Amino acid sequence: MRWRLILTGHNDAFFNMAVDEAIMELYPILKMPTIRLYGWQPAAVSIGCFQSLDDEVDIKECDDSGIDYIRRITGGGAVFHDKELTYSIVVGKDMVGEDILDSYKMICGAVVKGLKSLSIPAEFAPINDILVDGKKISGNAQTRRGGVVLQHGTIILDTDVDKMFTLLKVPDEKLKGKMIQSVKKRVTSVLYHMGHADFEEVASAMRKGFEREFRMELEHSNLDPQEVELAKRLIASRYSDHKWTHRR
Amino acid sequence: MMLKSIYKPDGGKLVRIEVDLLDNSINQIKICGDFFLHPEDGLEMIEANLVGIRMMERDIRMSIKQTVETKRLTLFGITPKDIAKAVMMAR
Numbered sequence: 001m002r003w004r005l006i007l008t009g010h011n012d013a014f015f016n017m018a019v020d021e022a023i024m025e026l027y028p029i030l031k032m033p034t035i036r037l038y039g040w041q042p043a044a045v046s047i048g049c050f051q052s053l054d055d056e057v058d059i060k061e062c063d064d065s066g067i068d069y070i071r072r073i074t075g076g077g078a079v080f081h082d083k084e085l086t087y088s089i090v091v092g093k094d095m096v097g098e099d100i101l102d103s104y105k106m107i108c109g110a111v112v113k114g115l116k117s118l119s120i121p122a123e124f125a126p127i128n129d130i131l132v133d134g135k136k137i138s139g140n141a142q143t144r145r146g147g148v149v150l151q152h153g154t155i156i157l158d159t160d161v162d163k164m165f166t167l168l169k170v171p172d173e174k175l176k177g178k179m180i181q182s183v184k185k186r187v188t189s190v191l192y193h194m195g196h197a198d199f200e201e202v203a204s205a206m207r208k209g210f211e212r213e214f215r216m217e218l219e220h221s222n223l224d225p226q227e228v229e230l231a232k233r234l235i236a237s238r239y240s241d242h243k244w245t246h247r248r
Numbered sequence: 249m250m251l252k253s254i255y256k257p258d259g260g261k262l263v264r265i266e267v268d269l270l271d272n273s274i275n276q277i278k279i280c281g282d283f284f285l286h287p288e289d290g291l292e293m294i295e296a297n298l299v300g301i302r303m304m305e306r307d308i309r310m311s312i313k314q315t316v317e318t319k320r321l322t323l324f325g326i327t328p329k330d331i332a333k334a335v336m337m338a339r
Contacts, residue, residue, distance in 0.1 A: 048281075048282050049288050050279070050280055050281055050282070050283060050285065050288070050291055051280055051281065051282060052264060052278075052280040055264060055280065073288065074284075074288075075282070075283060075284035075285060075288065075324075076282055076284065077261075077262075077282035078282070100284075100286060100322060100324070101324070127284065127324050127325055128284070128324075141284070142284075143286070143287075143288060144286055144287065145287070171254050171262075248278065248280050
């Protein structure tokens with residue numbers, strides 16, 4: 001079966017999330033397992049589909065800083081997407097198995113292999129994290145519709161925890177300082193481990209990681225015109241819609 | 249009056265509850281958090297089925313468990329017991 005590699009570069013949050021969903025929605029028609037590698041411009045905060053926007057995100061601070069905010073269709077927590085490489089994978093359920101935790105392990109296994117090829121000793125940490133020396137370098141989230149699996153995840157190139165906490169709210173403001181220190185101790189980056197963090201270099205490593213994990217060869221491709229068209233519709237009907245963003 | 253709670257079980261994900269009571273039963277409830285639930289629209293079913301349930305931890309847990317089983321939902325990072333505990337913590 002032919003696997004596609006789609007490199008869409010840096011785009012805004014609405015495009016990025018709409019394209020992931022469009023690829024998943026059209027999988028039953030196009031039937032092409034797909035790996036997409038991308039970045040975020042401008043930086044953005046995404047929240048999980050079950051999170052409350054008002055509880056998690058300082059909307060005024062985001063607006064003042066030119067940071068987009070968006071609700072994902074996947075669960076999990078709030079993420080500040082800044083200096084990172086994001087991957088998405090869309091495959092048939094038969095290719096990763098019925099068991100959701102096993103499929104997280106398999107897909108995250110590709111990211112682990114990619115990081116290891118950069119001499120970063122990463123390991124999968126269930127449910128949905130990848131750690132290096134006990135510190136998080138990647139968070140991942142999956143959804144399934146019908147027989148199709150979409151998983152997307154971050155690979156942190158560099159962190160700015162102080163900036164992140166100006167944009168994200170914390171359950172108890174009095175403990176914010178402690179939380180910032182705690183997160184700084186629990187998060188790491190490609191930059192920390194390699195001394196540099198090049199988007200293209202990490203993308204190339206992720207390509208290798210997915211090829212090794214799934215024993216296939218990726219072919220460079222562009223989005224199908226149907227995917228582009230559906231993504232445009234999803235931006236209008238979902239991702240830039242106030243009702244979706246504020247639904248919880 | 250809307251009662252609220254935040255609960256994070258050890259090793260689990262965070263859950264936030266907003267619940268409105270009527271005669272000590274759930275009149276309205278919102279369950280938020282960074283947990284995973286497949287399929288995702290199952291959360292609205294869990295919330296809808298909790299309306300009318302007495303504010304008793306066992307009853308709440310059984311309602312969630314029943315929805316999870318009958319709708320073939322899969323929860324990760326949080327259990328029906330955790331959600332029930334969080335609801336009972338709401339103040």
